[in-house]
Amino acid sequence: xxxxxxxxxxxxxxxxxxxxxxxxxxxxxxxxxxxxxxxxxxxxxxxxxxxxxxxxxxxxxxxxxxxxxxxxxxxxxxxxxxxxxxxxxxxxxxxxxxxxxxxxxxxxxxxxxxxxxxxxxxxxxxxxxxxxxxxxxxxxxxxxxxxxxxxxxxxxxxxxxxxxxxxxxxxxxxxxxxxxxxxxxxxxxxxxxxxxxxxxxxxxxxxxxxxxxxxxxxxxxxxxxxxxxxxxxxxxxxxxxxxxxxxxxxxxx
Numbered sequence: 001x002x003x004x005x006x007x008x009x010x011x012x013x014x015x016x017x018x019x020x021x022x023x024x025x026x027x028x029x030x031x032x033x034x035x036x037x038x039x040x041x042x043x044x045x046x047x048x049x050x051x052x053x054x055x056x057x058x059x060x061x062x063x064x065x066x067x068x069x070x071x072x073x074x075x076x077x078x079x080x081x082x083x084x085x086x087x088x089x090x091x092x093x094x095x096x097x098x099x100x101x102x103x104x105x106x107x108x109x110x111x112x113x114x115x116x117x118x119x120x121x122x123x124x125x126x127x128x129x130x131x132x133x134x135x136x137x138x139x140x141x142x143x144x145x146x147x148x149x150x151x152x153x154x155x156x157x158x159x160x161x162x163x164x165x166x167x168x169x170x171x172x173x174x175x176x177x178x179x180x181x182x183x184x185x186x187x188x189x190x191x192x193x194x195x196x197x198x199x200x201x202x203x204x205x206x207x208x209x210x211x212x213x214x215x216x217x218x219x220x221x222x223x224x225x226x227x228x229x230x231x232x233x234x235x236x237x238x239x240x241x242x243x244x245x246x247x248x249x250x251x252x253x
Contacts, residue, residue, distance in 0.1 A: 062253060065109075066102035068132065069094050084131050086138035087191055096139075102132070103139040106252060107227065115249020117218060117228045119152075121241040122253065125234045130159060132252070133231040140227050141192035148185065148225040151197035152232040152244050154205040159231060160197035163188045170198020175211045181220050194225070205233075209243040218247045 050056050053064035071084055071092060084091060086099055106118055120133035130153075137149040151159035154172060169184040174196070187194050202208060221228050230248060233240035245251055 065105050068098050071095050086135045099135045099139050103136050109250050113249045116222050117248040118250050119230045119248040120252045121232045122234050124236050130231050133229050137193045137229045138191045145226045147193045148221055148228045149193050149195040150230045152230045154202035157198045157201050160199050167199040172202050172208050174217055175208050175213050
């Protein structure tokens with residue numbers, strides 16, 4: 001056998017399989033992006049998100065009473081507190097019209113049930129429950145209704161500070177007999193609503209909400225007012241809304 005040498009062997013100066021760092025980074029980025037897209041697609045597919053009013057009724061068997069638009073404030077030096085009121089001239093007209101439409105529908109539901117007490121609650125705090133409840137009261141009062149706004153969130157008792165910057169009795173004091181309903185209820189001249197809002201958080205709220213005199217207090221309020229808006233604690237993690245719902249005619253969730 002005869003061999004012919006084509007190339008003379010020599011010592012290599014660099015590896016023949018030297019890695020391409022740029023290529024590896026591009027490859028990793030593409031794989032990461034693809035994995036992220038797949039994860040987002042699976043999350044969107046498995047997570048139930050209500051995007052249209054019709055979907056609310058389909059998923060939860062609840063009819064959509066209205067849509068409230070988001071409202072943004074312009075920055076003015078100090079951070080402005082998130083206080084949206086129906087009677088505020090600086091609030092967008094779209095917000096007022098949405099509140100008015102919701103108030104009309106809610107009152108229609110109450111009239112059909114021959115009731116006066118509307119309980120407002122939500123899943124968790126921070127969803128705008130108190131904003132909706134208080135603005136419904138303001139909208140009804142602006143149309144000549146005698147409205148009583150009650151802070152049923154005894155664990156916080158923060159609604160009073162939205163109306164007046166002073167301490168005073170609330171639902172707890174009336175139920176315990178420390179004062180009468182007429183003594184505890186105050187009026188807000190600007191909004192035209194009457195309010196029963198305490199100023200001291202209650203540690204044992206279920207004891208007040210299960211009190212036998214609570215039904216008597218709501219019965220007295222029915223005789224004096226055209227509409228009673230009851231702002232309660234968020235439903236998740238607490239039984240407050242469930243306990244108060246037995247005294248109400250309709251629930252706005």
